[in-house]
Amino acid sequence: MDEIGRIRARIDAIDQDILQLLKTRYENAKILGQLKRRRGLATRDRQRERDILAKIQRASEKLDLNPRYSLQIFHKIFNLSLEAQREKRKPSFHKLRNKEILIIGGTGAMGQFFSRFITANGGTVTIVGRDQRRTLKTAEDLAVKPGRLLDAASSDIVIVAVPMKSTRQVCIRAANRMRSGALLIDLCSVKSGIADIIAVQTPSRIEYVSLHPLFAPDIDHLDGQNIAAVSYRTGPQWDRLSRTLTGSGARIIKMTCDYHDRTMALVQVAHHYALLSLGNSLKGWSGDLKTNSIKRTIATVRSLLGNWDTIIGIQQLNPYARQTRREFAKMTKSMVELRGPQVNRMRRDLASLVQKWSRKP
Amino acid sequence: MDEIGRIRARIDAIDQDILQLLKTRYENAKILGQLKRRRGLATRDRQRERDILAKIQRASEKLDLNPRYSLQIFHKIFNLSLEAQREKRKPSFHKLRNKEILIIGGTGAMGQFFSRFITANGGTVTIVGRDQRRTLKTAEDLAVKPGRLLDAASSDIVIVAVPMKSTRQVCIRAANRMRSGALLIDLCSVKSGIADIIAVQTPSRIEYVSLHPLFAPDIDHLDGQNIAAVSYRTGPQWDRLSRTLTGSGARIIKMTCDYHDRTMALVQVAHHYALLSLGNSLKGWSGDLKTNSIKRTIATVRSLLGNWDTIIGIQQLNPYARQTRREFAKMTKSMVELRGPQVNRMRRDLASLVQKWSRKP
Numbered sequence: 001m002d003e004i005g006r007i008r009a010r011i012d013a014i015d016q017d018i019l020q021l022l023k024t025r026y027e028n029a030k031i032l033g034q035l036k037r038r039r040g041l042a043t044r045d046r047q048r049e050r051d052i053l054a055k056i057q058r059a060s061e062k063l064d065l066n067p068r069y070s071l072q073i074f075h076k077i078f079n080l081s082l083e084a085q086r087e088k089r090k091p092s093f094h095k096l097r098n099k100e101i102l103i104i105g106g107t108g109a110m111g112q113f114f115s116r117f118i119t120a121n122g123g124t125v126t127i128v129g130r131d132q133r134r135t136l137k138t139a140e141d142l143a144v145k146p147g148r149l150l151d152a153a154s155s156d157i158v159i160v161a162v163p164m165k166s167t168r169q170v171c172i173r174a175a176n177r178m179r180s181g182a183l184l185i186d187l188c189s190v191k192s193g194i195a196d197i198i199a200v201q202t203p204s205r206i207e208y209v210s211l212h213p214l215f216a217p218d219i220d221h222l223d224g225q226n227i228a229a230v231s232y233r234t235g236p237q238w239d240r241l242s243r244t245l246t247g248s249g250a251r252i253i254k255m256t257c258d259y260h261d262r263t264m265a266l267v268q269v270a271h272h273y274a275l276l277s278l279g280n281s282l283k284g285w286s287g288d289l290k291t292n293s294i295k296r297t298i299a300t301v302r303s304l305l306g307n308w309d310t311i312i313g314i315q316q317l318n319p320y321a322r323q324t325r326r327e328f329a330k331m332t333k334s335m336v337e338l339r340g341p342q343v344n345r346m347r348r349d350l351a352s353l354v355q356k357w358s359r360k361p
Numbered sequence: 362m363d364e365i366g367r368i369r370a371r372i373d374a375i376d377q378d379i380l381q382l383l384k385t386r387y388e389n390a391k392i393l394g395q396l397k398r399r400r401g402l403a404t405r406d407r408q409r410e411r412d413i414l415a416k417i418q419r420a421s422e423k424l425d426l427n428p429r430y431s432l433q434i435f436h437k438i439f440n441l442s443l444e445a446q447r448e449k450r451k452p453s454f455h456k457l458r459n460k461e462i463l464i465i466g467g468t469g470a471m472g473q474f475f476s477r478f479i480t481a482n483g484g485t486v487t488i489v490g491r492d493q494r495r496t497l498k499t500a501e502d503l504a505v506k507p508g509r510l511l512d513a514a515s516s517d518i519v520i521v522a523v524p525m526k527s528t529r530q531v532c533i534r535a536a537n538r539m540r541s542g543a544l545l546i547d548l549c550s551v552k553s554g555i556a557d558i559i560a561v562q563t564p565s566r567i568e569y570v571s572l573h574p575l576f577a578p579d580i581d582h583l584d585g586q587n588i589a590a591v592s593y594r595t596g597p598q599w600d601r602l603s604r605t606l607t608g609s610g611a612r613i614i615k616m617t618c619d620y621h622d623r624t625m626a627l628v629q630v631a632h633h634y635a636l637l638s639l640g641n642s643l644k645g646w647s648g649d650l651k652t653n654s655i656k657r658t659i660a661t662v663r664s665l666l667g668n669w670d671t672i673i674g675i676q677q678l679n680p681y682a683r684q685t686r687r688e689f690a691k692m693t694k695s696m697v698e699l700r701g702p703q704v705n706r707m708r709r710d711l712a713s714l715v716q717k718w719s720r721k722p
Contacts, residue, residue, distance in 0.1 A: 003502040007393045008409070010581065011442075014386045015413065015435070016420060018379060022431060023424045025375045032368045048369070052376065059377060063384045063584070069441040070383060074376070076437050080430040081372075141364040214652040220371065223424070228650055253650060266646040267655050270639060275658075277693045278635040279711045281685075285627040287718035289589055289614060291575040293661050294628050297636075300654050302715050308708055315699050324642075325697045332638045332690040336683070338676050347669055350640045354663050357648030 022077070026084045027221040031120055033085025038143045043085045049078060094122030095244040102151050104128045104170055105161035107138045110187055113217035114159055115142050121244050126151050152177040157237055160186040164313035168194050175202035183207040183237035189264070189310055190317040191230055191257040199232040208232045212260065214267075216303055223249030226361070230257050251361060265320035272311050273325050275301050277332075383438070387445045388582040392481055394446025399504045404446045410439060456605040457484030463512050465489045465531055466522035468499045471548055474578035475520055476503050482605050487512050513538040518598055521547040525674035529555050536563035544568040544598035550625070550671055551678040552591055552618040560593040569593045570603075573621065575628075577664055584610030587722070591618050612722060626681035633672050634686050636662050638693075 033043060056074050060067040101118050105111045106127025115125050119142070126147035129135040139146035152158050152174040162170050167188040175184050175198075184206055188194050195210035202208055212228040219225065227245060229252050231238065242252055255263075279301050290298075304311050315321050335342065394404055417435050421428040462479050466472045467488025476486050480503070487508035490496035500507035513519050513535040523531050528549040536545050536559075545567055549555050556571035563569055573589040580586065588606060590613050592599065603613055616624075640662050651659075665672050676682050696703065 003504070004393065004396055006502075007389050007396070011386055011389050011393075012413070012416065014382055014389070014581075015417065015438075018382050018386075018438070019417065019420050019424065019426070019431065021375055021379050021382070022434065023426055025372055025379075026426060028368050028372050028375070032365065032372075035365055035368070052373070055373065056376065056380065059380050063380065065380070065384055065387060065441070066444060069437070069444060070380060072440065073383065073434060073437040076430070076434040077376075077379070079433065080426070083427060083430060143364070214650060216653065219653070220375075225653070226651055255650075260650075263646065263650045266643050267650055267652055270642045271652075271655050271658060273693070273696075274635045274639040274642070276707065276711070277689065277696060278631060279714065280696070280707065281631045281635070281689050281692050282627050282718075283710065283714065285624065285718070287721040289575060289616075289621075289624045289628055290587055290718075290721065291628055291632075292577065292580070292586070293664060294632050296657060296661060297632060298715065298718055300657060301711065303654060305708070305712055305715060312699070312704055322697070325693075325699070328638065328642050329690070329693040329697055331642050332634070332686075332693045335634075335638060335641070336686045336690055338673070338686070343673055346637065346641065347666070349644065350637070350662065351666055353640060353644065353646075354659065354666060357643075357646070357651075357659055360648040360651065 022080060023223070024220045025077070026080055029081040029084035031116060034120065035143060036085065044082060052078075095240065095247060096121040096123030099123045099156045099240070100126070100154060101157045101159065102126050102128065102147060102155040102174075103159045103161060104149060104152075104174060105163075106144075107131065107134045108161055109217040110213065111159075111161035112138065112142065113213075113219075114161065114187075115144055117222065117248070119144060121248075123157075126155070149174060150177065153179065155182060157183045157185065157241060160184070163309055164188050164190060164194070164317060168197055171198045172201050175206055175208075178203075178206045180205040181207070181235060181237065183209065183235070183241065185241070186210050187213060189268070189314050191260045192319050193317070195230050195232070196257050204233065206233070207235045207238050209234060209238050210257075212264075216307055218303075218306075221248065224361070225250050227252050228260055229254050230260060261318050262320055264314065265318055265324045268311075268314050269318055269321045269324045270328050272304055272315065273328055275304060277328075383441060384584070385581045386438070387441055388584075390442040390445035392477060395481060396504060397446065405443060413439075455483030456601065456608060457482045460484040460517045460601070461487070461515060462518045462520065463487050463489065463508060463516040463535075464520045464522060465510060465513075465535060466524075467505075468492065468495045469522055470578040471574065472520075472522035473499065473503065474574075474580075475522065475548075476505055478583065478609070480505060482609075484518075487516070510535060511538065514540065516543060518544045518546065518602060521545070524670055525549050525551060525555070525678060529558055532559045533562050536567055536569075539564075539567045541566040542568070542596060542598065544570065544596070544602065546602070547571050548574060550629070550675050552621045553680050554678065556591050556593070557618050565594065567594070568596045568599050570595060570599050571618075573625075577668060579664075579667075582609065585722070586611050588613050589621055590615050591621060622679050623681055625675065626679055626685045629672075629675050630679055630682045630685045631689050633665055633676065634689055636665060638689075 036043060053071055056070055057067045060070040096118055101123045103111050103115055103125060106115055107129035115127060118125050125144040127139055127144055128147050128149055135146045158174050158178060160167060160171050167186050171186050189212055191210055199208055210230040214226040227250050231254060246252060397404060414432055417431055418428045421431040457479055462484045464472050464476055464486060467476055468490035476488060479486050486505040488500055488505055489508050489510055496507045519535050519539060521528060521532050528547050532547050550573055552571055560569055571591040575587040588611050592615060607613055
């Protein structure tokens with residue numbers, strides 16, 4: 001490509017990245033606006049704006065950018081944020097209005113994520129956690145109601161976001177209190193031995209869908225995110241919730257319990273195992289001479305540490321996990337010599353795999 | 362943290378990311394401006410601006426962002442770009458003025474990166490490639506001169522950016538033609554058996570520094586990038602070049618040949634080997650149910666494929682590589698059972714490692 005064309009294509013790609021960040025900023029500002037309204041605070045906070053501009057000024061100077069221009073840009077970005085915070089939401093946005101949703105495990109990171117999502121869509125959230133004080137504190141922070149497992153009786157939807165090992169038991173206990181036509185959701189990362197058992201041990205008068213959000217709960221919005229779904233008993237409640245999720249840009253991928261676990265044995269078990277093994281292998285490294293690419297991998301290892309119980313739970317509970325790890329170990333051993341023909345085959349295989357993988361979102 | 366505080370911290374982090382992208386856009390615009398000047402084109406191109414705004418409009422609508430605000434933001438971003446393109450560079454920026462620099466392997470991606478960098482810093486670049494037609498085409502695109510290996514005789518600095526296996530031979534041939542006090546640079550990713558040999562087989566009248574840029578050549582600017590340096594014979598030319606590199610925000614890390622290869626056996630050999638093994642293990646995967654984290658890892662695997670010869674060259678030529686791969690394979694096998702005490706130790710180890718690694722840039 002001509003060099004001018006190359007640089008312009010690069011600038012176009014940067015512009016799309018900037019726009020994605022503006023969208024993310026907008027979504028955060030929207031939630032901030034709702035919180036402020038519920039707490040009776042003013043939308044605009046001049047002191048906060050001055051603080052941001054001071055940070056931009058300092059950072060620009062450090063980056064050798066003329067602050068005159070970056071400050072002008074951020075003044076315009078404030079306008080976008082103000083719109084987000086002021087937004088009178090169209091009724092069509094309130095997809096979950098009049099819905100009572102109980103989130104068990106609501107003090108955990110994924111529980112909080114769903115709490116925010118549901119509140120933003122007009123639903124009324126009650127959260128339950130193991131620790132009473134933490135439940136009260138989190139409920140206050142999120143401006144939702146604190147509750148108890150008993151509240152399952154009066155809920156339209158019950159979302160169970162507890163640790164993997166408790167999921168089955170908590171789901172069954174909650175389900176027994178739920179009224180006819182209500183929806184039970186779990187968010188467990190392993191399905192066999194959990195969702196399939198829940199499906200048969202819960203009353204058939206309630207809807208039941210087992211979800212696996214394929215993202216860590218530190219994302220800002222659902223746009224472009226994948227959610228795996230094993231739908232056992234669906235009805236009007238699930239229709240409403242799934243439309244709310246897809247309406248926010250999430251993709252819901254339906255599958256069987258077994259397909260989920262077989263696929264996750266690759267996407268999660270093999271992937272995390274390779275990174276944990278790498279982490280262990282790097283023990284002798286001081287951390288200097290970082291390449292760009294190892295910086296990215298370390299960020300992923302750090303996020304595994306941040307979700308340790310889930311990561312290890314998957315390694316221990318996915319029925320295909322042990323076999324996957326064993327095959328991974330065999331693979332690494334078989335490649336040690338990296339002979340010429342092996343290398344050429346690997347390149348061809350990898351190139352066609354990467355192409356195949358890129359066809360799916 | 363209070364929920365309002367949490368969202369504000371998140372917005373602050375997004376703002377820093379936006380600013381980084383503005384810096385990257387600015388650096389690209391600067392190079393674009395120089396190219397336009399050398400080709401006698403006008404700095405401002407209204408049609409190009411309209412094209413960009415049309416793309417922003419479409420993308421905003423797709424993201425459910427009000428284009429009114431995003432277009433205002435991009436109008437201000439254009440001002441920053443115009444400043445970048447118009448910039449009359451201060452003489453202090455022209456750190457390489459009056460320097461003749463020959464880049465052997467100048468048609469490759471890393472050669473082109475250095476070509477742009479040196480031109481942007483006022484140096485005069487001549488490039489040599491194996492293929493004559495491609496050399497002419499690349500030289501025209503980059504607005505530099507095409508040349509031959511013989512031009513080493515009249516160069517102040519010769520940068521050898523050829524494939525790893527040819528580095529030693531090309532360096533020695535070029536060095537024999539270089540004049541007294543000129544600087545020879547190679548960019549090879551393995552140092553033992555290459556740089557140490559070049560150091561003794563080249564005339565002592567020339568400076569010689571062996572560099573390893575710890576980034577792929579698709580970066581936009583050097584700010585924050587690491588470059589490993591084994592400096593065998595330094596003098597005024599290297600002083601100038603290294604000041605130019607650090608002046609652009611790169612960090613030059615000096616070390617011995619052996620330290621380089623031992624460290625890279627972890628940072629590159631173990632890291633790439635883990636990812637290649639993972640890629641091979643995922644053969645049965647269709648590409649659906651992508652998690653956010655596997656999307657990032659696939660992007661890294663894709664970049665390995667994009668630099669395949671270098672990646673495999675490192676695996677084959679780094680003297681510690683085979684041992685590293687063998688230890689990695691042993692590690693993956695020893696962890697297959699993932700027993701409780703092992704898991705707890707791994708978590709502690711990883712947490713303290715990630716903390717240790719984060720102390721270095």
